[in-house]
Amino acid sequence: MSTHRRLSGAVALGLSAVLTGAFAAPTFAASADAAPAEAAAPAGETAEGQSFHRLATLPAFENQLAADPEADPSAPTVAEISTVTADGNTVIHTDAEAGGIGFVDITDPENPQAAGFKATDGSPTSVYATEAFIIVVTDTSEDFTHPSGKVEYWDPETLELIHGVQLKGQPDSIDVSPDGTTAMIAVENQRDEDREDVDGGLPQLPAGELAVIDLSAQDITALTAETIQYTDLTGLAGLDTPEDPEPEYIKFSPDGTKAALTLQENNGVVILDASTGEVIDHFSAGAVSVEGIDTAEDGNLSLDGSITDAVREPDAIGWIGDDHVATANEGDWKGGSRGWTVFNADPESAEFGDVVWDAGNSFENLAHRYGQFPEHRSENKGSEPEGLTVETYGDTTYAFVGSERGNFVAVYNVNDPANPVFTQLMPSTNGPEGLLAIPKRNLMVVSSEEDDAEVGVRATVQVFELGDGPAAVPTLKSADAAGPAGTEGQPITWSALGALSAVPGEEDQLYAAPDDFLSPSRIYTVDTTTADDGGPATITSELTLEHGYDIEGLWADADGTFWLAVEGTAIADGEVGSEGNRLVHVDAEGQELTSVDLPAEIAAGLRGQGLEGVTGLGSGEDAVLYTAVQREAAGEDFARIGRFTVATGEWEWFGYELESTDVEGDWIGLSEITAVDEDTLAVIERDKLNGPDAALKKVFTVDVPEGGAAAEEIPVLEKTEAVDVLPQLQDLNGWTQEKLEGLAIAGNGNVYAVTDNDGVEDATGETVFLNLGPAADVFGDSGEPVADFSDNQPGSVYYAPVRWMQAAGVTTGYTDGTYRKAAEITRGESVAFLQRYLAPDYTTDPAEAVFPDVPAGAPHFTPIAWAADDSDGAPVSKGYTDGNFRPGQDVTRAEFVTFLYRAVDPEGFTAPEASVFPDVPATGSYYEAISWAAAEGLVNGYRDGDYRPYEPISRGEVAKVMYQHDLVQED
DSSP states (O other): OTTOOOOOHHHHHTOTTTTSSTTSSOOOSTTOOOOOOOOOOOTTSOSSSEEEEEEEEEETHHHHHHHOTTSOTTSOOOOOSEEEOTTSOEEEEEETTTTEEEEEEOSSTTSOEEEEEEEOSSEEEEEEEOSSOEEEEEEOOSBTTBOOEEEEEEOTTTOOEEEEEEESSOEEEEEEOTTSSEEEEEEOOOOOTTOGGGTTOSOOSSOOEEEEEEOOOSOGGGOOGGGOEEEEOTTOTTSSOTTOOOEEEEEEOTTSSEEEEEEGGGTEEEEEETTTOOEEEEEEOOEEEEEEEOOOOSSSOOOOEEEEEEEOOOOOEEEETTTEEEEEOOOOSSOOOSSEEEEEOOTTSTTTTOEEEEOTTHHHHHHHHTTOOOGGGTTTTTTOEEEEEEEEETTEEEEEEEETTTTEEEEEEOSSTTSOEEEEEEEOSSOEEEEEEEGGGTEEEEEEOOOBGGGTBOOEEEEEEEEESOOSOOOEEEOBOOSTTOOTTOBOOOOOEEEEEEOTTOSSEEEEEEOTTSSSOEEEEEEOGGGTTTSOEEEEEEEEOSSOOOEEEEEEOTTSOEEEEEOOEEOTTOSSOEEOOEEEEEOTTSOEEEEEEOOHHHHTTOOSOOEEEEEEESOGGGOEEEEEESSOOTTOSSEEEEEEETTTTEEEEEEEOOOOOOSTTOOOEEEEEEESSSSEEEEEEEOSOOGGGOOOEEEEEEEOOSOOBSSSSOOEEOEEEEEEOHHHHHTTOSOOOSOEEEEEEOTTSEEEEEEOOGGGSSSOOOOOEEEEEEHHHHTOGGGOOOOOOTTOOTTSTTHHHHHHHHHTTSOOOOTTSOOOTTSBOBHHHHHHHHHHHHOTTOOOOTTOOSSTTSOTTOTTHHHHHHHHOOTTSOOSOOOOTTSOOOTTSBOBHHHHHHHHHHHHOOTTOOOOSSOSSTTSOTTSTTHHHHHHHHHTTSOOOOTTSOOOTTSBOBHHHHHHHHHHHHHHHHO
16 A cells, blocks of 8 residues: 555664564564573573473462352462373362362463362372373371271363272372373371371381272273282381381383382382382482581571481482482481482392482572572471472473472483483472473473462462573572682572662672571672573672671662661560661671661651661762651651761651552552662552562652751652563562562663562562663653553563554553553554554545444544555455454454555565465465565464464554564564
8 A cells, every 4th residue: 555654663762772682583472471582691591492481370279269269269278299181281280288189271381270179088199190080099097097098080071080999098199100001009108297106207007008000991980999909018128117118109110111119208219010010129218418508597598517327218209211210309207318319220230229310419509599598497408309200301301309498490401310410490389399291292380389378378380381592580590609608619698688789880780688587697799791681690799797687778889888778676565666777887898887777756656667778879978878668657648768968967858658558468668769860769669469469569759859857747759650560570470579679770771670589488489680671761861750551561572562562653552551462452453553553644534434333433443444445456454245344353363464464565475385384274365464474574373383363362462563573674
């Protein structure tokens, strides 16, 4: 059409650096974030090759709601051991807390759906799905001395119970042979930890054993308790208490000839004949001494402890090939090695039972390196490896090892069993126990069992996918420690970061500090450059301070000193009143120079939420500090921002009106303050909610006048929203973190934020370190925020395309200030976007209706008239055969690219004979348009190779296609 004209979005925005890179080849799929650009990543992150990317996190309680909409979402419900149906589309997990099994539909792995819950007879301990059955084993024991259990068979299609058979004791795990003909169940008959006559240890009879079930029978209902065979495991030499074996975890070898069984409390591994269940051989898992670990619960993180001759006591076991097994050495009543081990498991070998490789302190070090070490478990079993599975994806065999207390899964390449190579850490939610590999779909599912609604910790099912490039998480790690305080390969220990500051004179570095989780306190240096291209940012050094403080704010003066905002505590037994809120000045070596208490009249009105941030302008005696008080003082309806002049010691005060919340138990407060310019401050304002309940995680700006008030008549500042951080937190597809606490503008002009992980106690422990974008974009000139959509933030694959749409005048969004990337778009809206993009000057007679269902004055009248304009013989759309345009109908993926193709009218394009997408036949009416869009790099289709032409297209996807088209035209 002669009226078509293309706009240059990159020129309109003036942000060419922002609008390049990850979007050069977008994946045209709903809610699919592009992988970060390739770069040299720190050790342990794969810059080239593939990583497991977190796609989604589903709270387990949603299964209860799916089964019963009236269920209490705060009721305890967990996700433990999991399996997947034969078609790979439904994950089934045990829920011992609720007494049944939960179902999760992962047909679309980026959008898993709660699919219900079924009660079982007894408490389920394990589950396994075959093509014919969902097999569930349950504990029906009355007490420890009378153990009992059951194996149930459910129909995978109808999800109805088919048959149930009694077991001779209390079961733990189940596995099924690769050919599906044999099931083995570890009947543990677990011990009573409170039994006094044996100090909670062994022996505690009746002894456990192995159940072997023939699944080849055509009629499963013919199976009875009498048809189950049992293997006696007592009397195995070299074990701790051979009369009470306590079998724990069973796993068949890949070739189906053998099975490996752990006897956790007996510290043993048994190799069994897969066809008969008979014992072939066994070995002790042995003991190990480990140095360079944290063994003291002392409010500090130090790697100067050790354990000596600790028996491994393995829990989960997996086969690496057919001749080696890997064990997660969780430990039980006597031990635990804080790592995992590879053993020779070939009974024909002279090295049978030998240790081929042991993690030593390296697994525990991962918890420290990524800030997820549970210090409150230091004296017990540390990060506690419990779950383990091994599976092959393509040409690579991976071992996945779950940290029950550190809340992560470590991934290793084990192509060489004698030399496992750590590839990445996958942060999880609390207590990852079920590790389910689904290689035929390139998926990995992690089920986490810990659930405590009162503190915001919920059991979840998380979906990861193996794909190109480094994973988006973790976002922060530490380098190796240097000097006498560290040993070779030992990481800088860190956790609970809540304060950030720029490093004066450095472009790409920040300072960060934890709260009172660590004592003495530290100030860390963070290198942001390692995060610029997809890897985590890196803590490169630490400064240990003279004392321990509850550091909630940090500002680095250009003279080399630091100012700390130290939060106080509530006065014991007082209705109102706080003590210890103060600003502390320390030198470059961490020695305290001076401290400034919060004025008594203000401290008297506070409780436990006091100083939360500090920032400054100037330097030395000429410095002016600003500090934020987290919540309102008694009798006031605003929080306070204080200005402290170092030279005079004078305080001035301003009011800050907090947002409100109607959620029971919630409150809103300030978490950080940073100077944008001479008279503009930015503050973090947040609620105390996490996960799907999180609602407020924003940064606001305020302009401060020259004078405040010393006491009464506090001027309340007008605030302006700069950026909503919640969408970016949610875009990481994990458990949305509560404590967005650190904020700083680095020397490179970018705005960074960090979340406090609470030291991995009553929290997932994941730290999120964010680059919110250039300060000029986030805050604008003189602190004025850019006119951006509130739901379009850096970190989303749609961020740059939507910004381009906005700057190019293609859309102004909704009246509430949002763009709504995930919403579907109508035919009328889509041609309006195209007309504004390609023919913004188009006009038509407003009285000449083109379609009966688009009368004069109807929404999108002009764009629809443009689409029907055939003055050059090539209209974008002629409407439907009934003469209507149907402007309110959702536009499909095929229709939209066809509209764009006809509007652009490319010269010389010939569609290929063979289709790029299996679901787009060459004979289809949309074939030429879709082929053109694929050839131009505008669309890539879904990960399964399909295009899905008849599915509705989202507003985000439309922005992505149009933006990519604009970039292609620029080139």
